[in-house]
Amino acid sequence: MSLHINNISKSFKDLKAVKHISLEVKENELFGLIGPDGAGKTTLFRILASLLLPDEGSANVAGFDVIKDYKKLRKNIGYMPGKFSLYQDLTVEENLNFFATIFDTNIEENYDLIKDIYIQIEPFKKRKAGDLSGGMKQKLALSCALIHKPKVLFLDEPTTGVDPVSRKEFWDMLKKLQKKDITIFVSTPYMDEAALCDRIAFINQGEILQVDTPSAIVKNFAKEVINIRTNSIYKSLQVLGKYQYTHSNYPFGESLHYMDSRDDFDPNEIKKHLEDEGIEDVEVQLITPEIEDIFMELSRE
């Protein structure tokens, strides 16, 4: 096991940020912690990176206890916080050199590991980090987190606020890194990124709701999800909001996803109800649930 988290809790005054979390992450796994802002993701990251003491529980990262062995642990992990935290008034090259020196290494030694990423920002190596665009800052931060060839890489919301194209590129980079013998523990509020992980944990309000591979989570989901298209999603939402058998009812892009409160029902009944209420062009279809459907359902419970 690369990460072993046992019953970790942490509170800040009255707020229970992390509640009895236990998790295991295998070696060289790409593990995703999926949950919205305020779920407790960053608190957990800080505990695992030995920057914050848990109130209870224990955790072991790459063979080191987060409390007792914190000095050794820090040499063996890379941590990229959600907030850009490199030196804004050092250049790209100076930042990278600085982090390499701190970890008793130099850029040449592990260049192979960061090459694919660093090469994209190398043309700007004399530019101050503070003057880089968001995407370039992210690449520099990742290079700095990797320069000492860590065994475990912690990435706290690396793609928040990043456009879909750059997000895709970032995940392609992670897939490549994973092959170089690095365990990656990454958090994201984007549900569509869950499918790119080997395994995921849903986290909400400090608690882990479910842990499994994305495909198993989808396969084991018990409720049926109906995709509904109509001439007016807004009106359909209002109609279904008042329908007696509605369990949940959410807009999904150009359609609606509907779950029924009954165990057994005919989707055509929903269609008829919508049509009776004056909605036109109604199409209903049973679909494979999306990760976001499941997250929303689990966080209701």
Added chain:
Amino acid sequence: METTIKATNLTKSFGDFTAVDKLNFEVEKGEIFGFLGANGAGKTTAMKMLIGISKPSAGDAVVAGYQVSNQAELVKKNIGYMSQKFALYDDLNIKENIQFFGGIYGLDSKSIEVKYNRVVENLGLQDYAKQLVRSLPLGWKQKLAFSVALLHQPKIVFLDEPTGGVDPVTRRQFWELIYEAANQGTTIFVTTHYMDEAEYCDRISIMVEGEIKALDTPKVLKKEFGVSSLNDVFLKLAR
């Protein structure tokens, strides 16, 4: 149809770099207009000009009836704005924030009181009125910030990534508020990185390197590019 935004060759350069290059588009009253683009494509620069805090280098735009080039103060009075980064004062409570922003927009204390009651009732925040905004979950803050941006009944409201990082349920509730406001005739100009949210817009534009490369309804754009989702349209254009 009444036009609430009309951009004509709207351009912004910084030295040799043209961040926004001759934008031409119109947004109608009550429309939900999605303003999309990759990071660095020029969205924020364009938006700053439209809300009257940055002067165009060339071209102009009429927003809520006023020119951004020389009537910026009137533009600001007649629009609402909220962003993910700055929306409300963390160390004021809900009521104080509403009083403050109501005052800024020149509402008298009586109508602020009326609006305050309506907002907390609408959002179900009655029990939290005295709580500092800092202590509210992000999703609530964003819903509150949106209501605050609408206090002075602007013709148009600009939303800069209002739902970034917000949980999926609250994100959808937020969009219900957007729909409601649009239904009452408020024009919505919104940026987002969530492509499912782009589908909720009446029309969207996609900016690439300072220019608008596509502008139409989500349906037409998907058809035009022969793909099934806006995400694919985006990837095709921006990559």
